[in-house]
Amino acid sequence: MHALPRRGFLFAGAAALATRIAAQTPRESPSRDALIDDVVTANHILAAQEIVDAFGHVSVRTAPGAGRYLISRSVAPAQVTAADVMELDLDSKPAAGEKRTSYRERFIHGEIYRVRPDVMSIVHCHAPALIPFGITRIPLRPVYHNSSFVGEGVPVFEIREGGGDTNMLVETAELGRALAKALGNKPAVLMRGHGAVIVGKSIIESVARSVYLEVNARVQAQAMAMGQRISYLDEGEVKKRAEDPDPYGRAWDLWKRQVMQGAR
Ligand SMILES: [Zn+2]
Structure with a gap:
């Protein structure tokens, strides 16, 4: 088990702040190069935070309302470079002439973008701490402020329903559509015996939610092991937290700085 994320902060420079706001404000369309950079950064952050390992992926919709998204070709997240990022449509097919292939589970992304116009970015991971909550009847519940979105509900996708033995x-x-249906309008869905999918209105939100969903699972399991009644965040607290327009900007800036320093 790795340590809880280190506490820390840095003073975001004007450029970093502008990039962050551009990445989060749907009306201002960031350039294609900026989106590709975000996909690379997101992959490296998720690997550094141990949310993904050799497997797992992250995508971003090309523009609000667009029927296309950017995702890496099929390589490990830590190894993704800008040259690996490719564009797929909502059928998860690349443009004609594209020789590279993306991940086998790319349909997760296309089918969720199809039915969730509010979703601008999607993460799929196999983080071990999440698995117990997909294979038992114990639901994930919000244990602390950073993962308050858990209080909006994290359903479990049962692939056997409709899929039989896979x-x-x-x-x-078809399985992508079933998964999107299980996700509904929620921020994340667990996949029984497999992992999870986390969505966001920006790539910052999907990445940060992925990090804090995993922390929530670990902390909740620790609290449950202590055998006492647990005080989860209540509905009112979850609602108030959801009103924060930029809960994760500082975390993204820090994680981005860390992966950039690590790459030198
Ligand atoms: Zn998977």
Whole structure:
């Protein structure tokens, strides 16, 4: 088990702040190069935070309302470079002539973007701390402020429903649609015996939610092991937290700085 995220902060420079706001404000469309950079950064942050390992992926919609998204070709997140990022449509097909192939489970992304116009970015991971909550009847509940979105509900996708016995991978459009249905209008969905999908209105939100969803699972399991009644965040607290327009900007700036320093 790795340590809880280190506390820390840095003073975001004007440029970093502008990039962050651009990445989060749907009306201002960041350039394609900026979006590709965000996909690379997100992959490296998720790997550094141990949310993904050799497997897992993150995507971003090309523009609000667009039927296309950017995602890496099929390589480990820590190894993703700008040259690996490719564009797929909502059928999760690349443009004609594209020789590279993306992840087998790319249908997760296309089918969620299709039915969730509010979603601008999607993460799929297999973080071990999340698995117990997908294979028991114990629901994830919000244990602290950073993961208050858990209080909006984190359902569990049962691939056997409709899929029967599978290899557990969401590798068809049909399974992608079933997963999107299980997610509904929620911020995340657990996948029984497999992992989770986390969505956000920006790539910053999907990445930060992924990090804090995993922390929530670890802390909740620790609290439950202590055998006492647990005080979870209540509905009113969850609602008030959801009103914060930029809860994760500082975290993104810090994580981005850390992965950039690590790459030198
Ligand atoms: Zn998977």
